[in-house]
Amino acid sequence: MAWPINVSGAVIIPDYYDDVLTMTPADEQGSSLNSSITRLRGVGPKLAEKLADLGIRAIEDLLFYFPIRYEDRTRVTPIAALRDGVNAVVVAEVTLASIVPGRRRALVAKVADGSGVMSLRLFHFRNAQLKQFSPGAPIMLYGQPRRGSGAVEMVHPEYRIGSETPELESHLTPVYPTIEGLGQALWRRLCGQALTVLDKEPPPDLLSPYYSGSFGWVEALRFLHHPPPDARLESIIECDHPAQLRLALEELVAHQLSMRQLREKEREQPAPPLRGSGALRRQLLASLPFQPTAAQERVSSEILDDLSRPTPMLRLVQGDVGSGKTLVAAIAALEAIDAGFQVALMAPTELLAEQHLQNFKTWFSPLGIEVGWLTGRVKGKQRQAILAAVTAGDSKILVGTHALFQDDVSFARLGLVIVDEQHRFGVHQRLSLTEKGGNSGHPHQLVLTATPIPRTLSMVAYADLDCSIIDELPPGRTPVQTTLLDNSRRAAVIERVGVACGEGRQAYWVCTVIDESDTLTVQAAEATAGHLTGALPDTVRVGLIHGRLPGSEKESVMAAFKRGDIDLLVATTVIEVGVDVANASLMIIENPERLGLAQLHQLRGRVGRGADKSHCLLLYQTPLSQTARARLNVMRDSNDGFFIAEQDLRLRGPGELLGTRQTGLAQFRVAKLPEHEALLDQVQVISDRIAAESPETARALLDRWMAGRDSYGRV
Ligand code: ADP
Numbered sequence: 001m002a003w004p005i006n007v008s009g010a011v012i013i014p015d016y017y018d019d020v021l022t023m024t025p026a027d028e029q030g031s032s033l034n035s036s037i038t039r040l041r042g043v044g045p046k047l048a049e050k051l052a053d054l055g056i057r058a059i060e061d062l063l064f065y066f067p068i069r070y071e072d073r074t075r076v077t078p079i080a081a082l083r084d085g086v087n088a089v090v091v092a093e094v095t096l097a098s099i100v101p102g103r104r105r106a107l108v109a110k111v112a113d114g115s116g117v118m119s120l121r122l123f124h125f126r127n128a129q130l131k132q133f134s135p136g137a138p139i140m141l142y143g144q145p146r147r148g149s150g151a152v153e154m155v156h157p158e159y160r161i162g163s164e165t166p167e168l169e170s171h172l173t174p175v176y177p178t179i180e181g182l183g184q185a186l187w188r189r190l191c192g193q194a195l196t197v198l199d200k201e202p203p204p205d206l207l208s209p210y211y212s213g214s215f216g217w218v219e220a221l222r223f224l225h226h227p228p229p230d231a232r233l234e235s236i237i238e239c240d241h242p243a244q245l246r247l248a249l250e251e252l253v254a255h256q257l258s259m260r261q262l263r264e265k266e267r268e269q270p271a272p273p274l275r276g277s278g279a280l281r282r283q284l285l286a287s288l289p290f291q292p293t294a295a296q297e298r299v300s301s302e303i304l305d306d307l308s309r310p311t312p313m314l315r316l317v318q319g320d321v322g323s324g325k326t327l328v329a330a331i332a333a334l335e336a337i338d339a340g341f342q343v344a345l346m347a348p349t350e351l352l353a354e355q356h357l358q359n360f361k362t363w364f365s366p367l368g369i370e371v372g373w374l375t376g377r378v379k380g381k382q383r384q385a386i387l388a389a390v391t392a393g394d395s396k397i398l399v400g401t402h403a404l405f406q407d408d409v410s411f412a413r414l415g416l417v418i419v420d421e422q423h424r425f426g427v428h429q430r431l432s433l434t435e436k437g438g439n440s441g442h443p444h445q446l447v448l449t450a451t452p453i454p455r456t457l458s459m460v461a462y463a464d465l466d467c468s469i470i471d472e473l474p475p476g477r478t479p480v481q482t483t484l485l486d487n488s489r490r491a492a493v494i495e496r497v498g499v500a501c502g503e504g505r506q507a508y509w510v511c512t513v514i515d516e517s518d519t520l521t522v523q524a525a526e527a528t529a530g531h532l533t534g535a536l537p538d539t540v541r542v543g544l545i546h547g548r549l550p551g552s553e554k555e556s557v558m559a560a561f562k563r564g565d566i567d568l569l570v571a572t573t574v575i576e577v578g579v580d581v582a583n584a585s586l587m588i589i590e591n592p593e594r595l596g597l598a599q600l601h602q603l604r605g606r607v608g609r610g611a612d613k614s615h616c617l618l619l620y621q622t623p624l625s626q627t628a629r630a631r632l633n634v635m636r637d638s639n640d641g642f643f644i645a646e647q648d649l650r651l652r653g654p655g656e657l658l659g660t661r662q663t664g665l666a667q668f669r670v671a672k673l674p675e676h677e678a679l680l681d682q683v684q685v686i687s688d689r690i691a692a693e694s695p696e697t698a699r700a701l702l703d704r705w706m707a708g709r710d711s712y713g714r715v
Pocket residue numbers: 290291292293296319320321322323324325326327450474475578580609
């Protein structure tokens with residue numbers, strides 16, 4: 001049994017002692033990596049249940065439970081060479097021990113190793129323990145030395161006393177993330193046992209024909225759990241150690257293959273070729289007060305080309321805020337309608353859905369096309385009527401929220417599904433709409449996202465979609481000028497709002513709180529609206545909008561703002577997406593440091609839509625952390641959504657950027673983005689080869705990495 005756990009009684013009792021005691025012998029014989037962890041020694045039903053909560057069910061799962069750091073117990077450090085605060089193993093002899101009374105009673109022992117003397121201090125001890133510390137007894141300690149007034153001391157080191165031969169570890173000691181009730185010793189034992197099974201029955205190295213690095217599958221796993229004493233730990237901490245890269249590569253390949261599978265499955269479905277006469281499209285374009293940009297033209301024709309095929313389109317349109325994605329969506333919708341099919345347009349929030357409804361009504365009504373509306377709030381007769389019209393095929397386009405997914409919605413001839421803001425919906429939700437095609441086959445899918453994602457990342461997040469980018473803003477826009485101000489300037493900011501509104505401009509005042517779901521947001525917005533109403537001249541009409549308002553009220557507030565009947569709109573981040581009021585040219589965002597850059601960029605995109613020079617004031621709370629400062633500087637210095645997204649990714653990681661969980665990106669076991677971005681080209685090449693050459697390898701990789709992992713988009 002490895003030091004420091006020794007149940008002989010000569011060793012201190014760590015807090016995980018209970019775990020050790022409850023370990024019951026079990027049959028490790030014949031267990032393999034995919035057998036249940038209950039096959040391991042010490043894993044009874046209760047522990048198994050706890051582990052299952054952490055997603056650890058098979059022995060193999062333990063191999064993916066990686067240490068967060070390591071301790072070096074492979075060598076002995078002379079007392080004289082101990083460095084303050086640096087953990088070390090000391091081998092010495094007890095010279096003196098006593099129980100020191102006082103406010104905090106302690107057992108204090110002096111130990112010497114020839115190079116020097118140090119003391120150890122225990123606050124939790126049993127009186128009987130003093131006996132162990134008899135002068136001359138050999139002792140081995142591991143702990144953090146502190147150099148006080150002259151003497152070196154370790155408080156509560158792990159120690160073993162009475163054994164002549166110190167047992168050093170042959171590898172660095174892993175320190176696992178611990179969970180309530182599951183201590184370090186337990187994790188070390190469990191992962192150690194899993195490694196034994198791994199060694200006994202090494203699984204095939206699935207990447208070996210495709211990758212020639214210094215680490216194989218088994219070596220990489222063993223290395224990360226039990227690194228040799230000379231391992232480059234900084235590199236492991238930075239996540240760029242070759243062992244980690246080997247595993248990350250495999251995981252990303254598996255992910256890529258699973259996305260590819262998803263896409264192939266989808267592509268195998270027949271879809272109705274949507275070829276209209278183009279009459280409706282021409283009519284719409286003729287009615288617009290502007291010309292489509294070259295980027296809009298290009299992306300539209302990519303979409304029309306996809307639509308004309310008998311396999312489902314799976315296309316993502318990325319475009320910065322204000323780049324005009326709606327028009328592109330409208331063109332696609334008209335083509336489908338022209339060809340005699342129905343269109344479903346789904347947005348993540350009611351407010352955004354309403355914006356689309358307004359837009360499409362304005363554009364489509366003159367063409368004689370009614371726009372249907374369905375959200376969870378549409379009830380009773382109204383709901384019956386719309387559902388009937390959809391089922392009969394009379395309603396050509398239905399706009400709404402995720403309510404469109406619901407079972408009672410059935411389309412006669414659904415040809416095209418448009419989803420705005422993809423990252424808010426899971427792959428599964430998106431696919432469930434495609435089941436609604438009725439007899440006409442799978443509908444084509446168009447996904448719009450205003451959260452620009454760095455290209456490399458989108459390759460991972462949206463590997464199941466083709467990608468089009470609207471990389472041009474409509475002409476005549478002047479970039480929003482962004483200014484950072486600390487909260488002490490609030491009064492001056494309010495004055496500035498008063499002046500702007502006095503000149504006939506409109507403004508947004510955005511309130512944020514830490515937890516979006518909290519009623520606090522609403523309270524904060526209400527309080528702010530009240531305060532601003534009091535502080536501003538009477539001529540400034542203040543409105544308020546937030547997520548808790550009933551849909552009809554939201555709609556009427558937005559309509560009033562659009563009409564210019566409200567000068568200052570106090571809002572929560574509900575206005576983040578889609579809201580489009582060209583006359584609004586000033587935005588104040590309170591506590592911008594609480595939001596992700598992508599979200600800030602979205603918010604800011606609500607201004608700068610008209611010809612007036614627009615301003616965005618980020619009213620931050622001091623003190624700002626260095627990262628927060630860096631992030632706000634990015635906002636101040638750039639209006640380019642792609643650049644901002646890239647910086648955000650660097651500063652915060654992908655989970656936050658994409659909305660954790662929804663893409664599965666944040667849930668890789670080993671792979672980290674953007675840290676492992678450099679692997680992605682290789683990932684592409686290897687996945688292509690495996691897909692072409694070895695379906696068995698592909699299957700094995702999916703089994704290894706994806707089994708039971710919903711978020712990867714397995715169907
Ligand atoms: P987003 O890509 O953020 O969804 P929208 O589709 O809401 O952008 O478009 C933003 C604004 O720009 C809308 O008012 C829209 O009518 C207008 N717009 C779209 N395309 C053009 C264009 N080619 N020229 C001028 N204005 C345009």
